[in-house]
Amino acid sequence: MALATAHQPAGHAPAHNHLAINRAGLWLFFFSETILFGLLLSARFYLEGIHREELDQLLGLGITIVLLLSSVTAYTAETAIEHDNKKVGSWYLFFTILLGLIFAGGVAFEWSTAHFSRHESFGSVFFTMTGIHATHVITGVVMLILVWIQALRGRYSSKNPWAVSAVVMYWHFVDVVWVFYYPALYLTK
Amino acid sequence: MRNAMQTGLIVAAILAVLTVTEYLFATRVEDDLVRFLGIAASAIGKAALIVYYFMHIYRLWRPQEAH
Numbered sequence: 001m002a003l004a005t006a007h008q009p010a011g012h013a014p015a016h017n018h019l020a021i022n023r024a025g026l027w028l029f030f031f032s033e034t035i036l037f038g039l040l041l042s043a044r045f046y047l048e049g050i051h052r053e054e055l056d057q058l059l060g061l062g063i064t065i066v067l068l069l070s071s072v073t074a075y076t077a078e079t080a081i082e083h084d085n086k087k088v089g090s091w092y093l094f095f096t097i098l099l100g101l102i103f104a105g106g107v108a109f110e111w112s113t114a115h116f117s118r119h120e121s122f123g124s125v126f127f128t129m130t131g132i133h134a135t136h137v138i139t140g141v142v143m144l145i146l147v148w149i150q151a152l153r154g155r156y157s158s159k160n161p162w163a164v165s166a167v168v169m170y171w172h173f174v175d176v177v178w179v180f181y182y183p184a185l186y187l188t189k
Numbered sequence: 190m191r192n193a194m195q196t197g198l199i200v201a202a203i204l205a206v207l208t209v210t211e212y213l214f215a216t217r218v219e220d221d222l223v224r225f226l227g228i229a230a231s232a233i234g235k236a237a238l239i240v241y242y243f244m245h246i247y248r249l250w251r252p253q254e255a256h
Contacts, residue, residue: 023249050225061212068208068235072201075243076194083190172243179235183228187215 019162026166030173033136037177040132041184044125050188053116053123060186063106064178067137070099071175074144078168084158086151093148093164096171100141107134129181136174143167200242207231207238 077092107130116123147167150156156164214227240246 020249027246027249050221057216061208064208065205068201068204071204071239071243072197075197075200079190079193079197083193085190169244172239176236176239176244179232179239183211183215183232187211187228188225189215 022162022166026169030169033173033177036132037181040125040129041180044129044184047121047125051122052185052188053114053120053126055186056110056113057186059106059110060182063103063110064182066099066103066106067175067178070096070103071172073099074168074171078161078164081151081156081164082158082161086154086157089156089164090148090151093144093151096168097141097144097148100137100144100171104134104137104141107137126185129185133174133177133181136177140167140171140174143170196242200238203238204235207235211235 073092073095077089077096080086080089080092110130111127114123114126116126118124118127144167147156147163151164208231211228211231214224214231218224218227
């Protein structure tokens with residue numbers, strides 16, 4: 001088990017153990033992030049119950065579909081790189097970046113048109129939750145751009161896919177967070 | 190690679206269905222408890238699919254598998 005091998009000194013570990021340690025570390029990071037996002041989700045229901053202000057439902061559904069679609073393109077990019085199909089991998093990384101930017105744009109538009117303010121309790125949790133999530137999206141887009149540039153240079157292959165896998169996993173994690181934030185903010189009533 | 194791509198497309202289709210289901214529960218169901226449970230079950234189902242098929246959580250228990 002990966003977690004069981006994590007105590008070995010990295011410099012003396014075989015290559016497959018390096019990968020196992022990397023994976024375990026990334027998942028520990030996800031668990032710590034889950035606490036942050038989970039607490040914000042708890043705060044939303046603690047402060048407002050299931051009540052919510054009116055939001056643009058079409059926009060909410062649209063950006064949710066865009067983010068889910070970006071997970072599919074990210075998965076395709078990772079799979080392509082793992083099978084040495086570098087051209088397809090680079091293209092799908094690019095599509096993921098594009099969809100991430102569209103999502104961030106949608107959140108920005110929602111912020112600019114929201115009829116409630118950050119001084120109200122729903123506004124406070126809405127802007128905090130979407131703001132922190134959007135910050136993670138932007139961070140993911142920046143990391144995807146860095147990986148995409150390296151992928152264009154042919155740096156990643158079936159023998160060296162970890163950077164792509166790690167960024168793509170981070171991207172999926174951000175998607176999983178939105179899977180819970182979308183109904184909590186847009187669908188409860 | 191073809192199998193992996195097919196898996197991705199099937200998961201994407203199920204995610205789409207669950208998103209629509211979630212939306213329908215939110216907009217059509219009047220009973221608070223049923224609506225909440227429907228939305229929650231859809232969200233948990235979507236998260237589980239992404240964590241298993243896209244984030245490959247099972248690889249944590251297969252350290253020898255490179256990817």
